[in-house]
Every structure is written in structure tokens, then in C-alpha cells.
Amino acid sequence: MKKSQFRSPLYPYLLLLPQLSIVVIFFYWPAAEAIRSSFYLEDPFGFSSTFVGLDNFKDMVLRSDYVATARFTVIFSVLVTFFSLATALLLAVTADRVLRGASTYKTLLMWVYAIAPPVAGLIGIMLFDNLVGPITEFFRTIGWDFKLGVNRFDTAFAMITISIWKQIPVNFIFFLSGLQGIPKSVQEAASIDCKSTLRRFWTITFPLLAPTGFFLLIINITYSLFDTFGVIDVVLKGEPGNNPVTLVYKVFLDGFRGNDLGGSSAQSVILMVLVLILTVFQFRMIERRVHYS
Amino acid sequence: MTIRNLFAGAMATAMTATISLPALAATDITWWHAMGGQLGETVNEIAEKFNASQSDYKITPVFKGTYEETMTAGIAAFRGGEQPNVIQVFDAGAATLIGAKGAVIPAQDLMNDNGVPFNIEDYISGVRYFYADSDGTMIGMPFNSSTPILYYNEDALKKAGVTAPKTWEEFQSVTAPKLKEAGYVPLSQSHLPWIFTENFYSRHNLEFATRANGYESGTPVMLLTESPIKGHFTAVKEWYDNGMFGWYGTGWTDNQKPFNEGQVAMWLGSSGSFGGVKASAKFPFSATYLPYWESITKDPKQTFIGGAALFAMSGHPKEENEAVAQFFKFLTSPEIQYFWHKETGYVPITTAAYDLAKKDGYYKETPQAEIGIKQLSLPAGEWTKGYRLGFYVQVRDVMNREYGKIFAGEKTVDAAFETIEEESNNLLDRFSKTMGN
Numbered sequence: 001m002k003k004s005q006f007r008s009p010l011y012p013y014l015l016l017l018p019q020l021s022i023v024v025i026f027f028y029w030p031a032a033e034a035i036r037s038s039f040y041l042e043d044p045f046g047f048s049s050t051f052v053g054l055d056n057f058k059d060m061v062l063r064s065d066y067v068a069t070a071r072f073t074v075i076f077s078v079l080v081t082f083f084s085l086a087t088a089l090l091l092a093v094t095a096d097r098v099l100r101g102a103s104t105y106k107t108l109l110m111w112v113y114a115i116a117p118p119v120a121g122l123i124g125i126m127l128f129d130n131l132v133g134p135i136t137e138f139f140r141t142i143g144w145d146f147k148l149g150v151n152r153f154d155t156a157f158a159m160i161t162i163s164i165w166k167q168i169p170v171n172f173i174f175f176l177s178g179l180q181g182i183p184k185s186v187q188e189a190a191s192i193d194c195k196s197t198l199r200r201f202w203t204i205t206f207p208l209l210a211p212t213g214f215f216l217l218i219i220n221i222t223y224s225l226f227d228t229f230g231v232i233d234v235v236l237k238g239e240p241g242n243n244p245v246t247l248v249y250k251v252f253l254d255g256f257r258g259n260d261l262g263g264s265s266a267q268s269v270i271l272m273v274l275v276l277i278l279t280v281f282q283f284r285m286i287e288r289r290v291h292y293s
Numbered sequence: 294m295t296i297r298n299l300f301a302g303a304m305a306t307a308m309t310a311t312i313s314l315p316a317l318a319a320t321d322i323t324w325w326h327a328m329g330g331q332l333g334e335t336v337n338e339i340a341e342k343f344n345a346s347q348s349d350y351k352i353t354p355v356f357k358g359t360y361e362e363t364m365t366a367g368i369a370a371f372r373g374g375e376q377p378n379v380i381q382v383f384d385a386g387a388a389t390l391i392g393a394k395g396a397v398i399p400a401q402d403l404m405n406d407n408g409v410p411f412n413i414e415d416y417i418s419g420v421r422y423f424y425a426d427s428d429g430t431m432i433g434m435p436f437n438s439s440t441p442i443l444y445y446n447e448d449a450l451k452k453a454g455v456t457a458p459k460t461w462e463e464f465q466s467v468t469a470p471k472l473k474e475a476g477y478v479p480l481s482q483s484h485l486p487w488i489f490t491e492n493f494y495s496r497h498n499l500e501f502a503t504r505a506n507g508y509e510s511g512t513p514v515m516l517l518t519e520s521p522i523k524g525h526f527t528a529v530k531e532w533y534d535n536g537m538f539g540w541y542g543t544g545w546t547d548n549q550k551p552f553n554e555g556q557v558a559m560w561l562g563s564s565g566s567f568g569g570v571k572a573s574a575k576f577p578f579s580a581t582y583l584p585y586w587e588s589i590t591k592d593p594k595q596t597f598i599g600g601a602a603l604f605a606m607s608g609h610p611k612e613e614n615e616a617v618a619q620f621f622k623f624l625t626s627p628e629i630q631y632f633w634h635k636e637t638g639y640v641p642i643t644t645a646a647y648d649l650a651k652k653d654g655y656y657k658e659t660p661q662a663e664i665g666i667k668q669l670s671l672p673a674g675e676w677t678k679g680y681r682l683g684f685y686v687q688v689r690d691v692m693n694r695e696y697g698k699i700f701a702g703e704k705t706v707d708a709a710f711e712t713i714e715e716e717s718n719n720l721l722d723r724f725s726k727t728m729g730n
Contacts, residue, residue, distance in 0.1 A: 041727045044368045045393040048729035059723060064712060065694065130541065131550065149542030152701065238359065240690060241543030242697025257361045258687040259368065259389055260723070 031272065038265035056266035060254075072244040073225070076160060080224035084164045085216060088171030089209075093201070095172075096179040106176065113169035117227060121234025124162035148235070155243040159235050163228045171216050178212035179205070210290045218282060225275070247271050319351040320616045322378040322609075326354055327363040327601065328437070331568070335636045342632075343623045350616035352379075360386065360601060361686065367606070371396060376606040378617050381436060383601040385685040387424055388507070390604055391432050392683060392728045397604045398614065399426070400434040400621060407618035415625075419595045419669030420642045423679035424602040427508045433602030434621050437639045439565035440596045441488040442664045443584060447577040449477050449558035457559070457581045464584055465528065469537040472558045478539040480532070482561035483548040485696045486689040487599050488583070489529065489561075491680065493522055495597045497589045498674030502721075507681040512725040515682070517714040518707075521589050527706045530699055540700050543693045563599060564665025567638035580661040582668050595671040597679055600639065631655075640666040683724025688717045 006012050038056055042049040060066060095105055115123070127135045128148045139146040146154050182205060190204045206213075225248060232249050240253060248271065255264025328336045333356050340354045357363035360383035367380040382390050390397055404411040413421055413431055419440065424433030445457045453475035458464035464480070472479040482488050494501040500516055507513040517523075532538035539557055541547040552560035553573045561583065562570070570578060585593040603624070605617045623629060630646030633639060635655060641647045647666055650656065656663040682688060695709040704712075 041723075043393050043727050043729065044389060045396045046372050047393055047395060048727075050726070050729065052726075059719070063716065063719075130547070131554075147542075149544060149547060150540065150697075150700075152697075237544045237547075238361075239543035239545075239693065241693040242695075242701065242703075243543075253690065254687065256365050258684055258690075259365070259386075260684060260687065260727070262727070263723070 044259040077224040084167035092175035117230030121231040324379040326381040439563040477558040594674040
């Protein structure tokens with residue numbers, strides 16, 4: 001292979017500059033700003049600003065709902081990630097086997113991907129509406145007195161279901177292309193050796209899908225932590241009340257609704273650290289078991 | 294920001310050069326508001342009327358989303374030096390705006406400095422001091438003001454053979470059981486912090502927070518756990534359990550809808566909801582005062598207003614401030630107030646406007662529309678002026694959360710109020726520190 005050489009040593013940096021400046025302006029600068037203001041108490045208009053050390057962190061974590069919110073965030077993320085991956089995998093494996101009408105089937109499943117989270121939330125709350133929602137009516141016929149916005153559990157159920165539904169298509173597309181990338185020869189060889197479809201799936205197909213799966217795991221955890229904001233906001237109709245919220249939504253509530261800049265920044269710094277730990281953990285622990293061919 | 298400005302400036306210059314505008318241009322001012330839908334159209338109409346009434350000033354209203362969104366946008370704009378001349382800020386956000394010394398020009402000073410006559414006594418008593426400082430200087434110009442009143446379905450009450458309750462005792466022993474028997478959910482309400490908390494204190498003339506309900510400087514402390522409010526919520530929870538009170542979540546419309554659809558017989562909402570109820574209810578309805586507990590007071594008082602005020606933001610040239618003063622003068626004129634009152638259901642804020650509405654016979658056709666202003670004109674008490682509490686949006690969120698826990702049976706009334714008091718006081722303390730006190 002021919003080794004390309006840049007004429008000037010500065011040239012590659014120049015080419016990298018647009019990308020780097022975007023990263024710096026939109027990611028590092030706000031992050032640094034958040035870290036700075038998490039140590040200050042500042043009135044929203046910026047007239048006075050006092051250094052308070054770790055007081056913001058202490059104030060936020062000691063609130064009675066912080067631990068509950070953190071716990072809900074974990075449950076929410078685990079459920080959303082697990083079910084959106086599992087359902088998508090199931091659908092992808094089924095779609096992979098279909099020969100006739102495959103493209104129609106695929107298109108129908110991918111469709112939902114085009115829906116923006118707030119719109120998905122809107123469709124969701126129509127389906128779960130207390131007075132006219134068809135899903136609510138169905139639950140009532142089977143004896144579950146479903147009440148969105150009144151009962152914590154029911155609200156959480158709706159939020160999680162809508163978030164999973166919204167994410168399935170993305171996972172489906174990736175899993176399907178992952179499955180179609182597995183060489184036919186390998187699968188045929190496996191079917192000579194083993195009769196059980198299920199066993200073949202777990203011993204041959206699943207490990208070969210692992211790179212895709214690992215990538216999707218990270219994407220889905222990020223989705224459930226951050227991108228579900230729109231769904232949650234629509235389901236809550238702007239009034240959290242006694243309903244569960246995620247940590248990201250709480251940052252918004254305190255910062256944008258309540259104008260508590262220091263407190264909100266402290267919460268987002270905590271969140272940043274958590275995500276950092278999670279990412280390091282994922283790459284250290286899980287990626288080792290993933291084989292890239 | 295600067296590049297865009299530069300570009301816009303260049304464009305403007307180019308356009309002026311080519312079209313050559315009249316030499317004497319009107320002073321432009323902007324007004325950020327949170328009035329969507331039908332209300333927004335009425336706001337636009339007021340602006341058009343103002344612009345048509347004279348040629349020196351031109352106001353441009355801009356819809357900025359919900360109350361919270363409008364306020365956040367205003368704050369961000371202020372920090373960027375691009376704040377609007379006038380911003381509409383809601384009751385719960387007033388402390389943040391007024392507490393930030395230098396963010397706004399008091400409406401009273403603005404009008405006095407620009408030769409616009411101002412007399413605080415012209416304003417109806419329930420509205421007068423809500424957006425004022427501790428000396429009684431009006432800071433925000435009350436704009437859309439409403440107060441909680443009781444709407445009732447006349448058919449439902451007739452069917453049950455009852456009249457609208459004056460007191461909660463009457464509701465509990467007579468009205469609610471009969472309505473329940475007649476197949477209705479007797480009552481729902483749309484804002485627990487506003488209707489069942491803040492206005493509970495006002496109606497019964499109880500001290501809500503120390504330091505004159507927070508108007509005086511220093512850090513106020515909320516007075517909840519030692520207050521009769523716990524008795525009120527104990528009763529409400531009992532009603533809820535016995536099917537005498539419906540609670541459909543924290544959202545406003547979720548609680549209004551069952552009333553509009555005739556399942557709920559009586560609904561506590563805003564006097565400003567009148568138009569909305571009228572548009573969707575298919576039954577004759579009327580309204581009356583917010584009930585009170587006779588066991589707490591034999592002499593019920595006026596209630597607090599809810600809604601929002603217009604604030605003149607600082608940092609603008611003198612001519613623009615003058616334009617804002619002229620706009621405030623126009624806005625508070627009896628004709629415009631009457632127009633606003635009739636179109637939206639919000640109360641007229643001046644006695645002159647109220648008199649005009651009476652003289653015009655408006656209340657003869659629609660007596661329900663007068664309930665709000667009549668309730669605000671009831672005798673005032675020591676604690677009925679209003680409240681000025683910081684981080685109040687969060688305080689209300691805490692209340693809503695804990696009230697939800699009471700209804701769900703997750704917490705007792707005592708435990709819930711202990712949490713509300715503790716967390717609210719922490720928030721007030723934090724707010725005070727934030728404002729540099």
C-alpha cells in the first residue's frame with residue numbers, strides 16, 4: 001500500500017480543524033461551563049455569583065427525590081435497553097428467514113424510525129389516554145385500572161413502552177444487516193452439524209452478531225438515558241407531579257423550569273461522571289468478549 | 294450573534310437606502326409573551342390597536358411558548374444583551390425577576406418618569422400589590438389576572454336537588470353525598486398548589502410564610518405543618534377515597550375535561566377558564582366563590598390572583614422605555630381592559646374598567662363572568678396581598694409530588710406536609726443565597 005505523505009506537518013491539523021472546533025464548541029466548552037457553574041451559586045440573570053464549593057452537589061443529592069430519581073433512571077434504562085434490543089433481535093431473526101414479501105415487512109418495521117420522540121410520545125399518550133385510549137380500554141377489560149399521570153407505576157409503564165417502541169426500528173435495521181452479513185457457508189455448515197435452530201442461534205449466529213450487539217448496547221444505553229427526554233416530556237405534559245422522571249429530565253426541570261443554574265449544573269456533572277464510568281466499564285469489560293472478524 | 298446583527302444591520306441599511314423610509318421612524322419595542330392559541334390572537338389584536346392608536350411607537354408581540362419557556366428565553370436574552378422591552382412573567386416566577394436587582398424597571402417608576410399618570414389606588418384591591426415590592430411600589434404591571442372560582446353544572450345540581458356549596462362543611466355533608474347519589478363525581482380541581490394551597494391561605498386569611506408572606510427582605514420560612522391546611526387535605530383525601538372528589542393527575546386539562554364532559558358536577562378552575570368551559574360544555578353552567586371552612590373562619594376574605602404580569606426589562610434606550618410607558622397606559626385604559634376581560638375571561642385590573650363592564654351590561658348577560666372580579670374585591674385581610682417566594686416553581690413541584698403521594702396512599706398528610714415544608718424551606722434558603730442575600 002502506498003503511504004501518503006502530507007506536504008506540511010500542519011496540514012492534517014488544518015483538515016481536522018472543522019471537526020475539532022465543532023467538538024470543542026458544542027461539547028467541551030459547555031461541559032467545562034457546566035463544571036464551572038456547578039461550584040457557584042448564581043442568580044439566573046448573572047448579577048451575582050458566589051463560589052460555594054461542593055454545596056450544590058450536597059444540596060441536590062440530599063433532596064428526597066434524588067435517590068428515587070436515580071433508582072428509576074437505572075430501572076428505566078435497563079428495561080428500555082433490554083427490551084428494545086431483545087424485541088428488535090427477535091424481529092430481525094424472523095425477518096431474516098422470510099423470503100417472500102421481505103422488503104414490505106422490513107419497510108413496515110423501519111417506519112417508526114422516522115418518528116421524532118415527541119411525536120412518538122404524543123401518539124403514545126393518545127393510545128394510553130385515560131378517557132379514550134384504546135390501550136387503556138384494553139387494560140380495563142382485563143381488570144387493570146390503568147391511570148396515566150395518576151398512578152406512578154402506570155405512568156412509568158407508558159413511558160417505558162413508548163421508549164422501547166420508538167427504538168426498536170433502529171436496532172432492527174442494524175441487527176438485520178448484521179445477520180445478513182453472516183456468511184451463508186457458515187450457517188449451512190452449522191445446520192449440517194446441529195439440528196436445533198435455537199442452539200445454532202446461540203452458538204453460531206449470536207457470537208457472530210456480537211460486534212453489532214455491542215455497538216447497539218452502547219447506542220441504546222445512551223438513548224435510554226438521554227434521547228428519551230422528548231417522550232418523557234410529552235407523557236408528563238409538563239407537570240411531573242408524583243410521576244417518576246429520569247436524571248436528565250430532572251436537570252431540565254431544575255435548570256430550565258426552575259432557573260436553578262448551580263443545582264442543575266451539579267446534577268449534569270454527576271451525570272457526566274456516571275456516563276464516563278459506564279463507558280469505560282463497557283469498553284473494558286464487555287468489549288473484550290466481542291470478537292471482530 | 295454579532296455576525297448576524299452585522300448582517301441584519303447591513304440589510305436594514307441597504308433597504309433603507311433603496312426604499313427610503315419616512316424620515317421620522319416610530320420607536321420599535323418588543324413584547325415577549327406566553328399566550329398561545331385564542332389568547333395569543335387577542336394579544337396580537339391589542340398590539341395592533343396600540344399601533345393603530347398613534348404613530349410614534351410600534352410594539353411587536355412575540356409568542357415564546359409556555360410561561361416557563363418565556364421566562365427562560367427572557368433570562369437567556371438578558372444575559373446576551375438582547376432582552377425584549379416587555380416580558381410576560383407568571384406568578385411563580387415573579388420572585389426570580391424581582392429578586393434580581395436591576396433586571397427590570399418598576400412599572401410605577403417607568404410610568405412616573407415618563408409623565409404617565411399612575412395611581413395604585415386605581416387598581417382593584419386583589420390585584421394591586423401582588424407584583425409590588427415591600428414598600429408597595431408596583432414592579433410588574435398585572436396583565437392576565439385570574440382567581441380560582443367554583444364552576445358548577447346546573448343540570449347536575451338540579452338533578453341532585455342541591456345548590457352550589459358556600460362552605461366546605463356544606464359540600465361535605467350535603468352537596469357531595471347528594472351529587473354522588475345522582476351519579477356524578479361531585480368535584481374536581483385543576484391546580485392543587487394554587488387553588489387548594491395558596492388560595493386556602495388567602496381565603497382563610499392565614500399567614501403563608503414569614504416575612505410578610507415573603508415580601509420583606511430576608512429569607513422567609515413557609516408555615517405549613519402547624520397550619521389548618523393539613524385538616525383541609527385530610528378532608529380532601531377522605532373525599533377522594535369516598536368518591537366525593539376526583540383527581541385526574543397534575544395536568545390542568547386532565548381535571549377540567551371530566552367536568553366539560555359532564556361526569557364531574559363541580560370544578561374548581563380559573564376565572565379565566567370561563568371562555569373555554571363555555572365553548573365545550575354542552576350543559577348550562579354557572580360559577581360561584583371558592584368555598585371556605587366555616588370551622589376556620591366566619592369571615593372569609595378575597596383570594597390571590599394567578600396569571601402573569603408584564604415587566605419592563607432594563608437596559609434599553611430612553612425612547613424605548615417611554616414607548617413601554619405609553620403602552621402600559623394604553624393597556625390599562627378602561628376600553629382595552631374591558632376588551633381583554635370580555636375576550637379572555639381574565640379580570641379587568643382597574644376599577645374604571647370594571648365599572649365600564651358593569652355599565653355596558655356585560656354581567657347582566659353573563660353573570661358568571663363577574664364572579665372572579667367580585668371575589669377579588671371581597672374584603673382584604675392581613676395575609677391576602679399575595680406572596681413572594683423564590684424558586685417557587687420547584688416549591689409547587691414539590692407540593693404536587695407530595696399531594697400525589699397523599700392520594701396514592703404512599704404518605705400520610707402529616708408526613709407529606711413535613712416533606713413539603715422542609716424542602717420548600719431549603720429551596721427558599723437556596724434562593725436567598727442565589728440572589729446574593
